[in-house]
Amino acid sequence: MENSRRGFMGKVFGAVAGVGAVGTLYAMKKSWDPLPSVKAAGFTTVDVSTVEPNKLVVEKWRGKPIFILKKTPEMVAKQTEAETARDVIIDGEHFLICIGLCTHLGCIPAYRENKDDFKCACHGGEFDASGINTKAPPPSPMVIPPFNVKGKTVVLGEEGDQYRKMKEAGVLA
Numbered sequence: 001m002e003n004s005r006r007g008f009m010g011k012v013f014g015a016v017a018g019v020g021a022v023g024t025l026y027a028m029k030k031s032w033d034p035l036p037s038v039k040a041a042g043f044t045t046v047d048v049s050t051v052e053p054n055k056l057v058v059e060k061w062r063g064k065p066i067f068i069l070k071k072t073p074e075m076v077a078k079q080t081e082a083e084t085a086r087d088v089i090i091d092g093e094h095f096l097i098c099i100g101l102c103t104h105l106g107c108i109p110a111y112r113e114n115k116d117d118f119k120c121a122c123h124g125g126e127f128d129a130s131g132i133n134t135k136a137p138p139p140s141p142m143v144i145p146p147f148n149v150k151g152k153t154v155v156l157g158e159e160g161d162q163y164r165k166m167k168e169a170g171v172l173a
């Protein structure tokens with residue numbers, strides 16, 4: 001009798017705690033990201049199927065802004081090999097996925113749709129649409145976080161095949 005009562009109370013507390021956690025996650029999701037995504041234990045799964053070409057989307061992963069930019073066919077056609085090597089291919093489309101922090105002193109660069117590039121307002125640094133630094137003072141490209149592509153989603157925080165290939169090719173260095 002005692003045991004079953006404890007079991008029942010345990011279930012009630014479990015249910016209440018569960019509802020609280022879901023409520024918190026929902027509040028976080030609403031304030032942080034514009035795309036359908038699920039956050040759990042350091043991983044963020046983002047559905048990119050509704051991302052418009054040449055429109056920057058900013059997600060959040062482990063407290064950092066993550067830039068997600070779907071490239072237009074024109075952008076892909078004119079880019080260099082080094083730029084293409086940084087592309088994440090999702091469902092046949094080319095994306096830039098990088099941590100949206102300037103590699104100079106950590107400001108968040110702004111995307112300029114008319115120029116296909118990023119401008120950092122802090123000290124005038126610039127990056128191309130692949131996140132490669134094109135104008136000082138940033139010393140290096142914006143960082144590509146660990147990612148894994150699953151169908152039309154990308155899992156931030158998980159090292160998948162494309163990420164490992166970039167690593168082997170020295171793209172992430």
Ligand code: FES
Pocket residue numbers: 102103104105106107120121122123124125136137138
């Ligand atoms: S922090 Fe971006 S140019 Fe200095």
